[in-house]
Every structure is written in structure tokens, then in C-alpha cells.
Amino acid sequence: MDDIDRLEKEILVLRETLRRKEKEIFEIKKEFMPKLPSKVEKEIVNQNECAKNVVKISEKLPKWAIERYSRQILLPEIGVKGQEKLMGAKVLVVGAGGLGCPAAVYLAGAGVGEIGIVDYDQVDLTNIHRQILHSEADQNVSKAQSAADSLRSINSKIKLTPYNIELNPSNALEISANYDVILDCTDNVPTRYMLNDVSVLNKMPLISGSALKMEGQLTIYGYRAKTNQNDKGYKYIGPCYRCVFPTPPPPEAVGSCSADGVAGPIPGVIGTLQALETIKLIVGQTHDNLLVGRLLLFDGEDMSFRNVKLRPRNPECEICSESPKITKLLNYEVVCRMQSKEKDLDLDILPPKNRITAMKLAEALKATNKHLLVDVRSEHEFEMCKLDGAVNYPLEKLHRSNIDLLLKDIRDCCCRVTFICRRGNDSQIAVKRVLDVIEDEYKDKITDLTGGLHAWSKYVDGEFPVY
């Protein structure tokens, strides 16, 4: 075991050295890289070149680029012109998770000139089944950094900018203004509304993907024909997120990958298609060929892809209409009544006498085997791992009719009753529901396990899986 520990430590140090050296060599190489003019610089460069009467570099790809990107240049849809555009394009990927990783892989591979990648989170082992830019060795490393490092090993010729920060109303407009397109690869409602507003205010298209369980959805919001010289519908503007969903959903109707699960290839498919739409958009495909005003629904359960028609832009939309009510970014967590980081959710809705710590519960369980343990997680989670002797009453089914059985169990129990869930939030909700309806005489014996099974694993039994 000592050998394993020692070697693992050595490998970590070597990886860090490798990371540093790769960065170093990239910085040196950058000096010699043929500089491709960005959109803004292009005109000036062309003028200068005309004056000097030299070959227009911007209209000819260098040898290395023709060779490297030949397989996609061969496509009439991309071609030399398209490749030039790709190499001059700047794309901001928000979220280096299940969607952002595959999306960024293909954008980097395609030679998109500049990719910014934003994520405030660190790599966790539970991410790796879907977040394909991160490996075991990247655990606890910033996702933005880890993603940028992997992308650099895929393509050393492009500029990568990791943003190890949380995109918020005070920095989002400024950061995104440096880019041409935004990819929404985030995992929560407030950030989705914010990115939509950023996209409208900065007049940038938003390629929006989402995935959960076995399903994914994809569309482009805020498309403007004006910025695409191939698009004849000069004045056409596609709907924005608020045109289609003017009001955020109720918080209790919103799922998440960590609570509901997700099959790795689902965000893989959607993220990959986000990259494809981004590439098509950059090379100048017109809006009838893009997922504009249309929504792709992917259901991995029966392998169905469905393309549905969305409503057009709302002339009265709060943000993208001619006379918008919203003219600057808002506090989206307040607007949506939801937090953007679900990990921070830390309910505290019970009186102290109805709570018990993991240590205290362990002592109580040692003293008696009559203690009733009520696990309120889903049947699936209960099957994954549970405390010995616990009974399962999933919170989602704990309503009017079903609660009676549980109340009977509690009344019949001659000992204490403890509610358990994963993190200690749902168990409080369940206890609250029970306390609201049960007779006073039983109230004092009911508790919830503070911090849930995560706390149990941390303070009592390290063998209990944390998921």
C-alpha cells in the first residue's frame, strides 16, 4: 500500500510538471503561429496588404491548417472559407460538464480560433462518466482548468481561456463580449435565464443544450440573420428563451443530474450536436438549416429524435422585443426563486429537538434495535445503499393517501423514529409533513438525520458510499 501511495503522489507531481511544461511550450509556440486576423482586425489587415500589394494571407489557409483540417475542408458545407471563419471565431462555452466537454472537444478539434470555458466547480469522481475532458487524476482540480488542459492536448494551435469563476450578473456581459457565440452547457434555471439575457443584450446567438436522465433538448436562441451574410432573410430574428418560456418553472418541478441521474451518452449526444450547430453557424449556414425556431427532442429510452416547431419571436418579449422591459441583467436567483448552485442548498426548517447528528444516531442504534429508520430517498437510491433495518418511504410518494401507513408505523413504534435522506434536506421536509399532521404525543420522538447519509459516511461509517 505504501508503494501505491508513493507512486500516486509521484504521478501527481509529474502531471503538474507536465501541465506546466505544456503551457510553457504553448506560450513559446504561439509567437511563431501564423496569426489569423479576427473579424475586427480583418479589414485593417486587408487594407494594409492591398497597399503593400502582397498575397492576402487571410484568404488562404497556411499549409499546416489545410493538412490538419483537410477532412472537414473537403466538405462543401465548410470548405476553405468555412475553415477560415472557424479559425477566426471565438466561442464561449459556459459549463465544463456533461454538455460542455463534448461540445468543446469538437470545437477544439475543428480549429475554432478561440475557446473560452467557464466553470466555478471542481472535478468530482461522479462527473467522469459523462464529463469526458476530465480524468481520475483531475479530481478536485478546477473543471475549467482541467477542460482547457485536455483541449490543449487535442489542439495546440488554438487559444484557450479557462475561467475558473462563477458567471454572474456582474461579470457575464463583459466576459461574453469577447466572443461571437455562447454555448449554454449549464445545469440550472437561473443561469439559463441569465445567459439568454446576455445573448440578447450582447446580440450574440445562444446554442442551448440540456440533458437529464435519458432525455436531451437542443435549440438556438437569439439568432440574427443580420450577422450572417449568407442569410437572405436580412431582418429575421429567431425567438429567445423568454419568447418560448416567459416564466421560470416552479422550483419543485426542476430536476438535476445529481438528484435524478443522467446516462453519460445523453449529454454526450446533445453536447456533440451543440458543437455541430456552432460550426454550421460560424461557417454561415442560414437559419432554415439551423435549429432556429425549432427544438430537437432526443429520448434515449426509445432512441427517438424529434424536431418540433417553436413559436416565432414574441413582439412583446420582455427582453428581445423592440421596446424591452428588461435592459440589464437581473438577480436571477431571486427571479427564478432558485439557487444556481444546488450544492449550497442547506435547509434548516426543524426545531433542534427534532434533529439528530450522525454520531448520536449511531449511539442510539447501538443501544436498541427498536429504533425506526425511515429512508425517504427514491426506491432506486434505497436499492443502491441503505442503513440496516431502514424502511423506504420515498418523499415523492409521501402525500395524503400514502402518509397514513407511515403515521401508523410511527404510532406503533415504541422507540424513537429517525428520517434519513442523502444530504439531510428531504428528510426535514418529510419530518415537517409528518409533524404537521401527527398527534402531539408522538412529536417528540421524531428526528431527522442532520446532513443525511453523507454525514453518516463522514462521521460514522466511512464504508458507506457517498454519491
Place this chain on the structure above:
Amino acid sequence: TMEPLKVHIQFGGGAELLFDKIKRREVELPALKKYYPDCKHEKWLIKDLLVWIKDNLLKERPELFLQGDSVRPGILVLINDADWELYGELDYELQQNDTIMFISTLHGG
């Protein structure tokens, strides 16, 4: 026209969880007047269908599907693969063999 109206009802994006996790259903609606004798109009509109769904298919937590007389925010209603807003939303008149989808928007990534 007393023949029952056949419609395909589909749920997705998590909306199916409120309906026994069944994503696709085929239902036959009786003559509207038979079902709602007090109803002022003759033909089934989507708003009548929403009430029918609430009475016949929705088991628990109607607030996660309906809000007022419409669907809750975050559920997209599609009539034959097109946003219901293109067809008059609640007042759309159901046709034989229509497919009505209720898709909850996803936010994960």
C-alpha cells in the same frame, strides 16, 4: 358526429412522472356534451382536454402540471409537433388522431 375522438397524448422531459411514468397514451374522448353537459361549445378544445387529463390521468400534485386553466410554466405543449401557440393555445379544436405532447423543459447539463 357521435363517434369518439381519438387523440394521442404524449409526455416527456419528466412530465410523464405525474402520469405513472407512461410516456405515450392513446385515448378516446366521448362526445363533449356527454362529458361536460354544461359546456357551451360542441367540440373538444385543448382547455377541455386539460380538465379531462386532470380528472382521468393525473394522480397526484396537479400543481406540477396545471396552473390556473393552463399548463404550468416550463411545460411546452405541442400539437402535431408544433408549439400550441401557433394554433391558438387553449382554444385549439382537437381533430381526429391529433398528437398532443406535453414536454417539460430540461435544465441539466
